[in-house]
Amino acid sequence: MRLLNQKGQNIVLLTMQPLIIVSFLLAVFTSSCTKDEYGRTYTDVETPAAPVVPTMPPVPGDTPGVKTYLALGDSYTIGQSVSEAERYPNQVAALLKQDSIVIAQPEIIARTGWTTFDLLTRLNSNPPLNNSYDIVTLLIGVNNQYQRLSQANYREEFKVLLEKAIAYAGKKRTNVIVLSIPDYGVTPFGMGSNSALISIQVDSFNVINREVTITEGCTYVDITPSSKEALTNPGLVASDGLHPSGSEYRKWALMLEPIFKVLVKK
Numbered sequence: 001m002r003l004l005n006q007k008g009q010n011i012v013l014l015t016m017q018p019l020i021i022v023s024f025l026l027a028v029f030t031s032s033c034t035k036d037e038y039g040r041t042y043t044d045v046e047t048p049a050a051p052v053v054p055t056m057p058p059v060p061g062d063t064p065g066v067k068t069y070l071a072l073g074d075s076y077t078i079g080q081s082v083s084e085a086e087r088y089p090n091q092v093a094a095l096l097k098q099d100s101i102v103i104a105q106p107e108i109i110a111r112t113g114w115t116t117f118d119l120l121t122r123l124n125s126n127p128p129l130n131n132s133y134d135i136v137t138l139l140i141g142v143n144n145q146y147q148r149l150s151q152a153n154y155r156e157e158f159k160v161l162l163e164k165a166i167a168y169a170g171k172k173r174t175n176v177i178v179l180s181i182p183d184y185g186v187t188p189f190g191m192g193s194n195s196a197l198i199s200i201q202v203d204s205f206n207v208i209n210r211e212v213t214i215t216e217g218c219t220y221v222d223i224t225p226s227s228k229e230a231l232t233n234p235g236l237v238a239s240d241g242l243h244p245s246g247s248e249y250r251k252w253a254l255m256l257e258p259i260f261k262v263l264v265k266k
Helices: 018-029 088-098 116-125 142-146 151-168 195-215 224-231 246-264
Strands: 033-035 041-043 069-073 107-110 135-139 176-179 219-221
Touching: 069 088, 069 116, 069 151, 088 246, 107 116, 116 151, 135 151, 135 246, 142 195, 151 176, 151 195, 176 195, 176 246, 195 219, 195 224, 219 246, 224 246
Parallel strands: 069 107, 069 135, 135 176, 176 219
Antiparallel strands: 033 041
16 A cells, blocks of 8 residues: 655754854764764764653553554654654644544654664564554664665665564554655755755665565655755754754644544554
8 A cells, every 4th residue: 555645745154252163163063973772882963862761552452442553763753852742653643633533642662863773673672562553653764874874784674674563563564654764954954064965865765665665565655855845944943953843743744644544444
């Protein structure tokens, strides 16, 4: 099953003293080398946040009529730099509630800075207890691109993640929704680097996740064109100059809402 979005696309000037200027530039443009929770040191586009301890939803069937939703990913799923209510999984649930479709508090397994390897490691060491979620979403790969990890490795690990997502959805393949990687090349952070190259590379990673998703019979939603609108609309970027704002996440939620409606009624 392939769903499309509404466009038919597959779904300072500084005046400070020299010392202050140097310190400011170093703070903005120098990527931090960080040890992640697995002991690896890496330079990342994102500053790792505290681990997210998910709130387990009710086991499907325990609460009649209440649907369950598992969201897997990185900073775009956990909503770096926005409030909890502005995360796209939570906004989807809120929109559905307005239509009398009750989604339990979305279970989010995501962390800023995660690559496909990091998400796989987390799921292997501490998997979700449920294996029959009504909906599972997956959005992962921007850190693979930023850390210059190979596309071959991304394809391999993304396929394993998608297989796990299918299992978590009770093997209902179409109920697994993959979101494409947003284009951060159009953000203030990306514009400070080689924005054109970033866009090309993000697109190439999206070719991979799209191919794997369609081959596996899952649902694909292309949010990348929406993310590119940040180039001319600064309100779509969070205060950190890199991640989407709540307004951009709402656009994603509005794209997902009709898809969820169909899938939860199957």
